[in-house]
Amino acid sequence: MEAKGLKTIKGNWQLAVFGVFLLMFFTADMMAGNGKKKEIYETQYIFPFQGKHVHSSSIVELPNGDLLSCWFEGSGERSANDVAIMGARLKKGEKEWSKTFVMADTPGHPDCNPVLFLNKEGKLFLFWIVVQANRWETSVLKYRTSVDFMGEGSPKWNWQDVILLKPDDKFAETIKEQFKKNGRDDLAWAEYAPKYEDMIYKAALDKKKRETGWMTRITPFVLESGRILLPLYSDGYNMSLMAISDDNGETWTPSLPLVGRGNIQPAIVQKEDGTLVAYMRDNGDSPGRIMISESKDEGYSWTAVEKTELPNPGASVDAIMLESGDWLMVYNDLEDGRYSLAVSLSDDEGKTWKHTKHLDRMEDGEGSFAYPTAIQGKDGVIHVTYSYHLKGHKGTIKHVAFNEKWLKSEK
Numbered sequence: 001m002e003a004k005g006l007k008t009i010k011g012n013w014q015l016a017v018f019g020v021f022l023l024m025f026f027t028a029d030m031m032a033g034n035g036k037k038k039e040i041y042e043t044q045y046i047f048p049f050q051g052k053h054v055h056s057s058s059i060v061e062l063p064n065g066d067l068l069s070c071w072f073e074g075s076g077e078r079s080a081n082d083v084a085i086m087g088a089r090l091k092k093g094e095k096e097w098s099k100t101f102v103m104a105d106t107p108g109h110p111d112c113n114p115v116l117f118l119n120k121e122g123k124l125f126l127f128w129i130v131v132q133a134n135r136w137e138t139s140v141l142k143y144r145t146s147v148d149f150m151g152e153g154s155p156k157w158n159w160q161d162v163i164l165l166k167p168d169d170k171f172a173e174t175i176k177e178q179f180k181k182n183g184r185d186d187l188a189w190a191e192y193a194p195k196y197e198d199m200i201y202k203a204a205l206d207k208k209k210r211e212t213g214w215m216t217r218i219t220p221f222v223l224e225s226g227r228i229l230l231p232l233y234s235d236g237y238n239m240s241l242m243a244i245s246d247d248n249g250e251t252w253t254p255s256l257p258l259v260g261r262g263n264i265q266p267a268i269v270q271k272e273d274g275t276l277v278a279y280m281r282d283n284g285d286s287p288g289r290i291m292i293s294e295s296k297d298e299g300y301s302w303t304a305v306e307k308t309e310l311p312n313p314g315a316s317v318d319a320i321m322l323e324s325g326d327w328l329m330v331y332n333d334l335e336d337g338r339y340s341l342a343v344s345l346s347d348d349e350g351k352t353w354k355h356t357k358h359l360d361r362m363e364d365g366e367g368s369f370a371y372p373t374a375i376q377g378k379d380g381v382i383h384v385t386y387s388y389h390l391k392g393h394k395g396t397i398k399h400v401a402f403n404e405k406w407l408k409s410e411k
Helices: 002-032 169-181 196-204 207-211 403-408
Strands: 041-045 052-062 067-074 084-090 101-104 111-118 122-132 139-145 159-162 228-234 239-245 263-270 276-283 288-297 306-311 319-321 327-331 340-346 355-361 369-376 382-390 396-402
Touching: 041 169, 052 382, 052 396, 067 111, 067 122, 067 382, 067 396, 084 111, 101 111, 101 122, 196 207, 228 263, 228 276, 263 288, 319 369, 327 369, 327 382, 340 369, 340 403, 355 369, 355 382, 355 396, 355 403
Parallel strands: 052 111, 052 369, 239 263, 263 319
Antiparallel strands: 041 396, 052 067, 067 084, 084 101, 111 122, 122 139, 139 159, 228 239, 263 276, 276 288, 288 306, 319 327, 327 340, 340 355, 369 382, 382 396
C-alpha cells in the first residue's frame, strides 16, 4: 500500500508540473502573439506641434523591443542650412516618446531624408543626405553606424562615411533602350525644343551627374541571400536606382536604373517566386498613379516603369510584406493632395487590395499627412510614422500602431 501511495503521489506531482508547464507555454504564446490575437490601434505624436519644419521620418525596432525614430527638422528643407536629423525613443511598454535629440548635423548644410536600418549582424545604420549648394541633385549620400545604441539619447556612432556610387555606361544605355522601347511622342514642348527623353539620356552620359545626387527615403530591403538593397532616387534624373551591398553594408555598388518619367522613392516587396516589386511615387505627368517596376535578378536590373491603378498625388509611399505573407501599403489615396493617408492590405501579391482603412483624412487644405514608413514588430504589431501637419500649425511626426485584425475589421 505504501509503495502504491508513493506512486500515486509521484504521478500527481508529474501531472501538476505538466499542467504548470502548459499554463506557462500558453501564457507566453498569448503574450508573444498579442499583436495578432486582439484588435490593436493606438496613436501618438512623437513630440508636440512646433514651429519648425519636420518631415520624412523613419522607424526601427531595436532588439529589446524599443522603437527608435528619426526625421529631419529645421527652418525649411534644402533652402534652409539649419536642417538637422533628429530622433526619439519609445521604450517597450511605454506610451510616451522620449525627449528629442540630434542624430546628425552637418554645420552649414541641410541634412535630410534619414533612414534607419539594422543589419543581420545587429549593427545600426543611419543613412541620410547632405544637400550641397541647396540643390537636391547635388546631394551627398552619407551613413553612420553604431553597435552601442540601446542607451538613452542618440546612438553612439562608431563610424561615418560617404557612399560613392559609380554607375557605368550601362546606366545610360539602359535609359536609352527603355525610353526607345516605351517612348512617347508628346514629350517635346516645341518643334525646336529637345525631347525630355533626349535630355535625360545626354545627362546619363555625364559621369559626374550620374555619380551624384542619389537620395534616400525608404528602408532597405534584405534578400534571403543576405543582399541588401538600399532604395535611392534622383531629382536630377527623376527616376530611381538601388545601392547594392553583399557584405552587410560594408561596400555598395549601383544597380541599373529603374527607368520611367518621374518614378522616385521605391519601396520593395517580394513575390513568392522571388520576383522583387518596387512601388514608387509618381513625380511625372498626369494622371498621378503609384508606379511599379520588377526585378528577377535580386535587384540589379528592372523592368520599364509603368503606372498602376492606385492614385498618387506626387507623394511617397511605403510597402512591406507582413509575417502572414500579406502585403501592406501606406499611401495618399488621391491625386490632388496629401490630406488623406490610407493603409491597404493585399493577399494576392498586389493584384488587388481588399482591405483599406485611413490613418488620417480631412478636407483639402485642413491637413497634410505624408511620407509614411512602415515596419512590423516581432509581436506582430505594425508601426507607421509619418509627417503630420494641420492648418494653422507647423507639425509633428505621428506614430500609429495597429495589427492586421484592426485593418481587416469592419469598424
